[in-house]
Amino acid sequence: MQLNVALETADGSPIVDSPDWRIDLEVTPVGADEHAVQLRVQYDGAAAADARVRLEVAVPAEPYWLIPGLFYGANRDPACARLYPRYAPGELDAETLIADRWAFRADRAATPVVFAWGDEGGVALSVGANTSLGLTGLGLGAGPDRPATIWVSLPYREEPFSYVGEPRGVDALADCYHWEPGESHEIHASLWTLPADRHSYAPVLQVLRDRERAARPPVTPWVDIAEAAELTAYGLWRWHYREDPAVLIETALFDRELAGDLGDRGDRLAMHVAWVSGIPYAHALLRHGRRVGNPSYIEAGTAVIDHITSNLTSAGTFFGTWYAGKGWKQSWTPVPGGLHARTLAEATLFTLRAVAAEPVDHPVWRDAALSNLEFALAAQDAEGNFGGMYHLETGEVLSRLGTAGLTWVGAMAEAYELFGDERFREAARRGGRYYASFVRNEILCGAPEDVDLAPTSEDGYAALFAYVGLHRIDPSEEWLGLACHAADWMLTFRYSYDVRFDPETILGTYGFRSRGADQASPSNQHLHNYGLICTAELAALSALTGDDSYATSAAEHLSFARQFIARHDGDFNARRGMVTERYYQTACFGPPGALLTLSHSWCIGVLLLATEDVLTRPELAALS
Template structure:
């Protein structure tokens, strides 16, 4: 490595009284494969009485008047668009917007490291980039990381132990008291902390080599699945049918409470009497149940999956699309949006995509569903009619006439996948998919896909990454054109920034700690929803396809970890982790957000069970990927 950039980064240590502490900063003798420099900081307390203290190690990036930040899974550029109604941490330059910690707006942020999918903070300026990587913990406790901006200078920092500033975000619209940990140093006590500093080009997409290297650092601790893929499929199918399926009308209820006695005592309020047409329930998971039933020769599962899809297809909105959601109280209606009559494009597109897949699979089995084919065409025709000349499909459609109500975000990417896969129904769908693919490519290249889930407005989310991978692989599959494959790879790299590369430390007295849950392979939902979830399994076949098409096994390895991770905590029998057989939680709390670290949301979700079933069924159709190598199989107790 050239000495100049190291000197310009001006690595400094602050926060300690120089009259009490001796600090030694040692640069590693050799660089890393990704171009990093390993640094060890030795600290010795030379005082005569105990003292509470925290140290900060900082690095500087010049020529960064308008910096782009990345903390994987946690912070992306400005992180929250100014108009986003959902409040969570946002970066704003002091020259552009006054700091407002009460509304999570600041030019400087510090976070606890377990909020990051990989504990590394990146910054890019006009001519170069810089990254500072740490481990989640050191001998001083939980590590912290963050950044600040002043004029044309960006600073990255790591804290030992962690501090959060200017406030702590714990999932709600009101800031929490900022975390401010310290270590109590005894006279003569010495510690060493390690970090790695990376020089990067100005290209924002220069992060993959760093994240690959950090992922390899923790390779000795893979997930420990409790069951093999076939067993997981059996459990998920049972759970989806037993706890979520209701025959009259045929729906997959969105939630089922672990605690059935509590649920009975509150008159069933733990079970959400509702079904989205996709996303958190609906067609994708009915298709998974149907596919499992066909493979296993289980007529009950086939009938249930078929009935749910029939119910959705028989009740289209006046515009010709699906509705957003069915509820027991009000029947069919709009999506989760305050806009009157609004239907979310991602939900509609995903429902259509999986409906076409279900119909195609059924036709291959010799079964015709004319209503399914008609509903597929009807939805796609509305999407094409509403597409703007530049390719934008819009993010919100009106249920009455299909007109686009919002052009913001990249939620329309899901239509690209649905149209590209359905070009066998109408050749005209492929040009529309191409135009959409070209329009949304700017979001991929700018490293800021956002708007896919209905519940976090225009936040960047892991779900945006899944949608992009599915869209660009579908375009590549339909056309054979290499630039679509390149975009799929770029989108996969971005999606994998949300995927945990290491195992978060859980206290033994917590549920996740007691069961030995390993977080490697799980995805952060979003910077707004900081919990682990399994939704990445929805694009498992695309990730395997991407690995094969590029010859890059890394994508396969990370996908195998994803499936292995969520074969933990699928209830093997009634009473397993206080759930019932076949239940699976939506949320695993790996940091202080919504609930305490180490807790598990005690609700089974149709989508949580459903994506596991989808992933397992896809994996069973790709046995060459070796999903259950002997060294990673686990049975019996979670520990």
């Protein structure tokens, strides 16, 4: 395993055999798998020069790639309709975002490290996201005229084009350092040798997280857990609840004058049954209302769940979405009549939780949950696949691609706990066995409705629900191992470090910390807080395994999410209780350091769910 150092000009042209540069490289073993890399570069030219340093290492042929939160294998299934970077040997096409080499600015990655595995073993190269030379770059690639390689560039240069959220490549973003005569820099990196098992990323990421934690204090939330619960309950009720019919609208603008103050000029007057709105967050509002004795919250949460559970499709499922003026419709898919498995299963799961939590009986809720469960039992094939998309009228399974159906495993497990029907436990087991190969092979994809078959952090949340739930109803090392594997994969999306923001941006001005945040997906490169939905599951894993790292990650995510809750009207130009959907940590959809100026019901809702769990479940109290 040979580590090479190269120099290049601003446009990427190599600097070869120049007497103006002196390079000293020292590679020292520091453990069984890790080598410390110390690189010193000095420039002795007569005039200033713009240049970039590149550290690269050859990797096994036909590798499996990983950049945490950013690149997974080929990164995009050929069947995926969403366009974002995809690796394909010997190809290069900006219009379809396909290339045989890719390099990215480090703030796109949840941890600044690039991995590659072959049949005989793997290699990883890690470095700080920022060095004295600027923002780092991370690269991978192979081609007919060059070996498979991973690299870091100092500072970054994206190749062969950049992805900024558009369905095509744009001119590559790059930075370059301006060297003065006599200037020198010392860079520290790590080179890792790994077994062929792709899951060998997990201990490397744990080491890198621990080092970041030791180097910097934890995130300081703006508010404590109780205040976060109070604010988010108010925000969900005040800005997202509508009475006739009872819905939680998905988005509400910060600028209420523009929106007509609860009018229809900017707010998204729509509701999914789960995922980005609906039952999970109505359940959270209802729980909070019961705990603090607020009749308005109790009435609103109850009414929303009543509305959704009273309107089922002819196939016996929940609908996908409700729209003002249009009523109940399908999911977000171009497929006519399509209903998304993850959304239906999540709605069912949280209906079950609402039924179990309520001190009064809700027969309509129970019957709706059972109707959806019966539908899923019928949709599950002999292998255990629940399907990923269904037709809202006929119930036909329209697709069995991806792992969106894994969410049903968690719903079936909790249905067994609530009703004791052995069919639900058997369906959960069969589904758990079917989807196990996807977990072990690190190829979870398809959970959100809006990115088709892309891998996302949300696929990890669904898998964690599934296998923690399975272990509760069928304790075994198999399910516990899969739960840990799913959690490890999910945490590849969790930022282990703090992105540096320009102090003149809003995130920079407020001292926003990205550690503990989740990248949404390689397709949607922004930070979000959806991981709060499985706070209890991560804590349960720590209790079951004795490994505190899962609970620590849950606590960090909860701390991250308690930044940028509007504490009063006008706080960061929002209204009291509002929470944004997107924090822009990199050049995708918006400028780094900005945030999306609208409040989203799910962003408020998952935070309310997590805070209610911490406040009411003694085993979670330490997460505060």
